[in-house]
Amino acid sequence: MQKRAVHFGAGNIGRGFLGQLYFETGYATTFVDVVDELVAGLNARKEYPLRIVDEHTYTLTIGNVSAVHGRDTDGVAAALEAADLASTAVGVKVLPYIAPAIAAGIEKRFKKTEAPPLNIIICENLIGAEDFMREEVRKHLDKNFHDALDAKVGFIEASIGRMVPVMTDEVKAEDPLLVCVEEYCELPVDANGFKGPIPELKNMKSYANFEAYVERKLFVHNAGHATTAYLGYLRGHEYIWQAVSDDRVRRAADAAMEETRAGLVAKHGLDRAALDDHWEDLKRRFHNKGLGDQVARVAKDPVRKLGPNDRLIGSARMCLEQGIEPLHMAFAAAAAIRYDHPGDAAAQKVQHMLRTRGVDGVLEHICGIEPGSHVAELIGRGLERLEEEGWRD
Numbered sequence: 233m234q235k236r237a238v239h240f241g242a243g244n245i246g247r248g249f250l251g252q253l254y255f256e257t258g259y260a261t262t263f264v265d266v267v268d269e270l271v272a273g274l275n276a277r278k279e280y281p282l283r284i285v286d287e288h289t290y291t292l293t294i295g296n297v298s299a300v301h302g303r304d305t306d307g308v309a310a311a312l313e314a315a316d317l318a319s320t321a322v323g324v325k326v327l328p329y330i331a332p333a334i335a336a337g338i339e340k341r342f343k344k345t346e347a348p349p350l351n352i353i354i355c356e357n358l359i360g361a362e363d364f365m366r367e368e369v370r371k372h373l374d375k376n377f378h379d380a381l382d383a384k385v386g387f388i389e390a391s392i393g394r395m396v397p398v399m400t401d402e403v404k405a406e407d408p409l410l411v412c413v414e415e416y417c418e419l420p421v422d423a424n425g426f427k428g429p430i431p432e433l434k435n436m437k438s439y440a441n442f443e444a445y446v447e448r449k450l451f452v453h454n455a456g457h458a459t460t461a462y463l464g465y466l467r468g469h470e471y472i473w474q475a476v477s478d479d480r481v482r483r484a485a486d487a488a489m490e491e492t493r494a495g496l497v498a499k500h501g502l503d504r505a506a507l508d509d510h511w512e513d514l515k516r517r518f519h520n521k522g523l524g525d526q527v528a529r530v531a532k533d534p535v536r537k538l539g540p541n542d543r544l545i546g547s548a549r550m551c552l553e554q555g556i557e558p559l560h561m562a563f564a565a566a567a568a569i570r571y572d573h574p575g576d577a578a579a580q581k582v583q584h585m586l587r588t589r590g591v592d593g594v595l596e597h598i599c600g601i602e603p604g605s606h607v608a609e610l611i612g613r614g615l616e617r618l619e620e621e622g623w624r625d
């Protein structure tokens with residue numbers, strides 16, 4: 233019998249990641265989206281091209297697909313009633329807007345008491361996604377189905393590591409359904425979030441200690457990417473592949489990730505050799521010229537990326553909690569504070585605060601760091617080092 237999947241969001245991650253996994257596992261996939269042209273195109277063609285951009289570029293055809301418009305609540309509910317597995321990749325801010333349709337699907341599905349569990353993978357890189365989404369759906373759900381929501385609906389947290397290049401106008405003009413992605417194609421998920429047996433899905437890796445893999449993503453992939461971008465910007469690089477090819481940038485990123493890897497081993501007992509291999513593979517992926525990944529895209533919004541629990545400050549705090557001096561992570565944070573791209577409103581906000589309130593103002597109001605604390609002292613030393621070593625000659 234044909235397995236069926238429903239995916240909310242037919243964008244880069246939807247078509248460029250989940251769609252591939254579903255197709256290669258043998259699912260018929262129904263995408264839910266609100267872009268009229270996208271919905272019409274998927275329904276007319278029942279397939280779309282997926283270009284893998286790596287050392288060897290090639291194109292796959294992802295078939296057995298259809299689409300339902302997001303405003304067609306009855307259509308979405310019918311798709312969820314019949315689904316073997318579902319997922320989302322719509323962006324955290326959009327999740328509340330799809331909750332009513334999910335609630336309608338739950339009511340339609342569980343009117344039949346013998347209906348099997350429904351598992352929905354939340355591909356949003358949102359910590360606490362399970363509790364957040366369950367409560368958003370509960371707001372729109374008839375009270376008679378609250379027990380079914382808790383007992384038979386799984387909201388599974390996922391960590392998305394696949395990188396998607398910026399789609400240029402030239403590439404978009406080739407085919408409105410074309411998506412380009414890197415070859416890396418793993419989907420780590422929280423094994424504890426599923427209701428009933430864990431469904432089969434190619435390249436999905438379920439972990440009981442999922443927090444460790446969320447932090448690995450944030451404190452190695454995201455932190456390493458950001459460190460490369462901010463230091464690369466100061467060195468005048470436009471693309472991530474240029475930045476990671478710069479010996480000075482790469483050595484600084486290596487040193488920072490040495491600290492975070494040691495912290496993750498101490499905190500979660502992760503295998504050090506596997507973490508080392510992961511970082512080496514990430515650098516190889518950062519070298520991918522075909523992605524055309526721009527420094528400005530990766531560095532964008534330093535207000536968020538300098539947040540107290542995010543990739544830079546969060547990494548430094550995690551290291552300190554494990555007794556590791558985050559000297560090089562503080563240097564990366566200093567580079568983020570100096571990021572002044574004229575086209576980035578958040579970067580200009582940081583620069584304005586730096587001019588009007590000084591470094592202590594930025595540390596306190598953006599980074600959530602007490603002026604005079606040890607982390608503040610380390611970042612101050614990092615700012616001095618940037619000047620002394622001429623990172624912006």
